[in-house]
Amino acid sequence: MQDPIAHSDSTIGQVEVKETTCYMCACRCGIRVHMRDGEIRYIDGNPRHPLNKGVICAKGSSGIMKQYSPGRLTKPLRRKAGAERGAAEFEAISWDEALKMLEERLGRLRAEDPKKLALFTGRDQMQALTGLFARQFGTPNYAAHGGFCSVNMAAGLIYTIGGSFWEFGGPDLERSKLFVMIGTAEDHHSNPLKIAISELKRRGGRFVSINPIRTGYSAIADEWVPIKPGTDGALLLAISHEILKQGLFDRDFLIRYTNAAELVIDDPSRPDHGLFYRAEMHVEEGCFDPENKLWWDRNIDGPISTHTPGADPRLMGSYRLDAEGGIPVKPAFQLLKERLEDCTPEWAADTTGIPAATIRRLAYEMGVTARDQKIELPIPWTDCWDNEHPSVIGNPVSFHAMRGMAAHSNGFQTIRALGVLMTLLGTIDRPGGFRHKAPFPRPIPPCAKPPHGPEAVQPNTPLDGMPLGWPAKPEDLFVDPEGEAVRIDKAFSWEYPLAVHGLMHNVITNAWRGDPYPIDTLFLFMANMAWNSSMNTSEVRKMLVDKDAQGHYKIPFLVVCDTFASETVAFADLVLPDTSYLERHDALSMLDRPISEYDGPVDAVRIPVLPPKADCRPFQDVLIELASRLRLPAFVDGAGRRKFRDYADFIVNYETSPGSGIGFLAGWRGKDGDKVLKGEPNPKQWEMYAKNGCVFHHELPPSYQYMRNWNKGYLHWARAHGMIRYAEPITIHLYSEVLQKFRLAAQGKWPGRRPPERLRQRVDTYFDPLPFYYRTLEDQLVDTTRYPLNALTQRPMAMYHSWDGQNAWLRQIHSHNYLFVNPLIGRKHGFADGDWIWVESAVGKVRCMCRFSEAVEPGTVWTWNAIGKANGAWGLGSKADESRKGFLLNHLISEELPPCEAGPHLSNSDPVTGQAAWFDVRVRVYKAGPDEPRLTSPQFDPMPLLPGQEPRRGKWQAYVAGVFGKK
């Protein structure tokens, strides 16, 4: 061999380095793609990038194997005439034919009834375009995957503090002294959180993980607190109980920045019971919180306008206003105190499985750290009431949680409880606590609203309203005169009033049933709805092929756009081959989910590194093409001529309205490229992004980086740059008047819209203005004695959902999955480590192998998410471990609740937000029979290779850049 010291990569072949943005998961790190003779030599992290600072994860490092995977689709495909749907018998067609089919069909639907098209996408982060397309088309039946992912987290915190975790905010681990992570959160986000946790630990910060399972990041926690799934709410309330009892709350913060001291009408006989008492004054209409409320001042012992200089309000007590012959009122904080009275650590211990002493200790650790380890940064700032502050104060306790807390039917109120605890500790947008990321904070709730009734949907007309928005009162719901749903997924109906991300998980079932109406075309992008993205997968697959009495498919036309031959592709009538992330332009836009940092707005782009493989086309280009052909107004000029050549052209030149100066990208706007966030289109914008590592980072001055809910300078800057409509304080909703309005409607006290009779009790119960704990809906409705265990999934860090089964390197790390059980459970049921067992829920059963683990609390069993695959999907062979030894838990999870008085077909979801309650499922386990096959169950007919897919690769693969493709 040559002496390695004499070897230099730079001398081998044609070397090029191109920068773009990773998409091996949703984290969006900056990457450098090193090329040799036109093939990828290696991909590493971009050291200039603010998100990942040069590091990269297992997935990002395996991008080569995604690019060259035999699982890739390469041609548009049409289901063969006479072939049954689901059999995956396709013929390759041209893009012209495919686009013509779509143009004709969608044009007809748009002219007849636009809601016959349902467009659902597996990933958000492209919603700026997909949402625009849906709205312009005129269909309300649009959403991304948020409803089955973590909408409870988004909604729970945004309706409380005006921001949320991951894209919109997170823990400031650079300055935190105590960090508490609750539930599974491994990939939201990925590298930045890993970087931050390791830095926290190096600085001696303390890391507590509360999780039924100790895996992933929890492995390096200083303390693991095992908890029973779905009981986080009880824990958080008990911690808050102790914080209040000991006086460990941040009184000044609560008074100035939250509604804690504001007076709530406390007279159940009044129609405005539970609303804030609002003084008579002129109030401009808008989505901000007018400051017309009162405090009870301790000095004058009477009511006073909030934020009156010199006033010192009571947080507790019960008072009477003189108006209208005396109105009983209480500060919101008093109501919270009353709510927490019975939520003792002893009460929570039974529910959560955490000893009361541990709960008490956690509360003390949080409270004492927040109070005694204050950070003071010498950064002067001015609040919205013109008070000058010489410094920024931080209480260094921070939290992070995502789907683990969210994916329960009690998740919304649980996450409200987390928001309240973070607020009691005084940690919102302060050093060492929770920090916002632009464009958040936004008003509570944000201004965008869904349409209000069926009349918003009209032929050949854009939708009147946003397909997704933030209801603030019953009038913002999207319901018909009977109070029933207008959307196919029933989002924004009284069933799920705050379904701000939609309910993608019920679309197929509802469309199949024709409830609330049948649709014609279901258009899925990057969503594996015939597999790991659906609950009740086996039944959903049957619905996709089910026919009516006339022999027509109940869902008449299914379009699937994907890069890979996923399980869902098999069910398509028309398949559109998408590109890989290295072959397209993308914008990670401020209009959707950017990659902002705590110190200011950041957005990013992808620039193609490689030409599209074969006939692959970027989905975004296809949407622009379709929108132009259909003459959707935003995509054509007055004469009906297309305005945008392709997505790259659109990204630069589209403005949200003529002359708005707001477009998909925030950086280098204006003719000369010198404007940020707002400015006319810049024809050289792509060049500027390319020169700057595909990322734009606007660092705010330090005085705008903290306390942004109430930071006058920041709010005015944000308004001047088009990020928010009102430069008004965003008061934290410790007490949620928004929820109370829905509750009053359910109680028949609201003057406007009211829920249908069957849903009154449900809305009355769950729209509690103060957080509370309740057993999950599944627990309330199934026999928990028969199904004593909770079953969960966790995220393996080397895989992103089902995306990486086609990846030759990553699948060697996780080619199949086990059910992890505590040995106590195995012994009780007579099976041993490695045995084949059955896992059974009220709706289905799965056969799989088990692994004993001491790192799981005994009432929980779990497995890795989405490792199991259907036979033949993703370019894998028929004997692949993924289908023979891998399995999905999804078969055990119903997408609907058992019939109850609130309705026969309610989604198995949070009653407030429609968040899919994946983690509520209850199961039992038992040993498989000795004669049963050593094979996971259920199995499905093998999916054949599709036209245009590469033939099987054979036994050996040796990737060497520059040589691989020539072999």
Add this chain to the structure above:
Amino acid sequence: MTQLALVIDLNVCVGCHACVTSCKEWNTSGWAGPMVDENPYDASPTGTFFNRVQTFEVGTFPNTETVHFPKSCLHCEEPPCVPVCPTGASHKRPDNGIVLVDYDKCIGCKYCAWACPYGARELDEQQKVMKKCTLCIDRITDATLSDRDRQPACVLACPTSARLYGDVHDPDSEVSVAIRERGGYQLMPEWGTKPANHYLPRQKIRMHISADELTRVDNPLRKEDLTTYTGEETLDDLAW
């Protein structure tokens, strides 16, 4: 003499496998490649990796530790794989202490794999030669790369910076300081192999709160400790 090595910080390793695949993508097209995959898209996929992460549990519930343990060639100062090699393919470089295999000389006899107590060597089942970590010798000695990039791929990739790289013979190097101050240890030192790679142990941060810290004078409850008089009888009404 220089002895290059990795020091792996188990206190921050989250087991994400970034080191595993970043190693593979660099090395498969590099000097030490290719790194083949067997059954890449079918049953029991396996292949050559120079670096793997093993995850295991310690203790019983609820006192369970989950440990992520990255493993690769430890570049021993007394490498038992070298003297057993009948062809001289296995060798330790005098200039930087890296243990390497010359594939041209390797006959795939596996003596070295038997001799290595750490299981760090893997036979390339297609090429029938022994392969293992090279500390990315073709990166770290490539003068055309920037200083920052002249490090092993796994070190650059690691999101938690759990992998330190440097000369363990230089007492002032980052790795020597970490070993000295953080209790860095070698695997199975009793074998006398003197592994150059070291591991840093876990460290637990605990908090201690005494009772008097809970009840201080600035307790905000003192602002709210009011009662209200609603006309009921008191001693003022009865006593004189």
